[in-house]
Amino acid sequence: MRKLSAAVTLFLFWIVLSGYFTPFLLAAGAVSAVAVVAFARRLEVVDPEGHPVHFAGMALRYWPWLAKEIVKSAWEVTLIILHPRLPISPRLVRVRSTQATAVGRVVFANSITLTPGTVTVEAGRGEFLVHALTREGAASLAGGEMDARVTRNENVS
Amino acid sequence: MIYAPVVAALIATLALLLARAFLGPNVFDRALAANAVGTVAMLLLAVIEFYTGRPGFTDLALVYGLLNILGTVAVLKFFRVGDLGEPGEKEEEAA
């Protein structure tokens, strides 16, 4: 199943990039997609980590919330940059991560980094070292809402 | 014409980022500025496609983005380890 969905994804990617719908090129795309999956199988990278299709539900449930958070904190960072006195209070904080899988931790670490004002510096097992631009940013991260949301969306198939 | 101001803003961004890359003061600042320059260049390519109406610039932007990631990682590895490493070498030894 995983191999099939990987092949279909690759084929769709081919179509988007090529933009031609002649039979020869479509066939070439299909053959390429299947060949890539065959090679990837030999490399043993078609696994839950290489093609995390079970995270597809996350796109609908988690991304809108993440987008809202990004806009909010980007606006805060913008105000700080444009402020004449540059009111920053940078700090390094430790943040707990409760995800069970490696992919879940990657999603959480990338979400932290993608949100302006906080950057994951060190991603360990169960605890991240995060550099925050302001006291408030560090405090809202320590509240753990983002962590809880990622964990909740982690095992939904 | 709605594209010209956007192109101007992106070029101004590039100039400011290049100033940061020039000022340094250390290699990580320069690498960060170079990475941001890559992102803005992708945006500029995408806007130019619509500005000039010539197809193909988005593909250029995609390729540029992929190369940008590779470039950043290669520069980082070079400055952390001192060379681009041997195949199969353990990363922890150097760090």
Add this chain to the structure above:
Amino acid sequence: MTIVELAAAVLMGLGGLFCVVGAVGMLRMPDFYTRMHAASVIETLGAGLVIAGLILLGGLTLESAKLAILALLIFFASPTATHALARAALVRGLEPVLDEDARE
């Protein structure tokens, strides 16, 4: 100018503005770690708004699909690159500037 074009122009104009703000932040911030936050304003809101405006203008075409892939590429790759930079800087021993009350 139709309403869609107007909305796209507003989105792209705001995106360009956020890019300039991020670059100004890159110049104003005191040390490397704080500059990363300024750079991530460019990579999230700046890039996102410009690409959203372009997709609005492109409509439902393959061009828009390519732009969406471009946006996904930026959103997936830029935090990874930023994290790699931050970790490399910390491993290399670059000390971050911290606030007085930040000691744990």
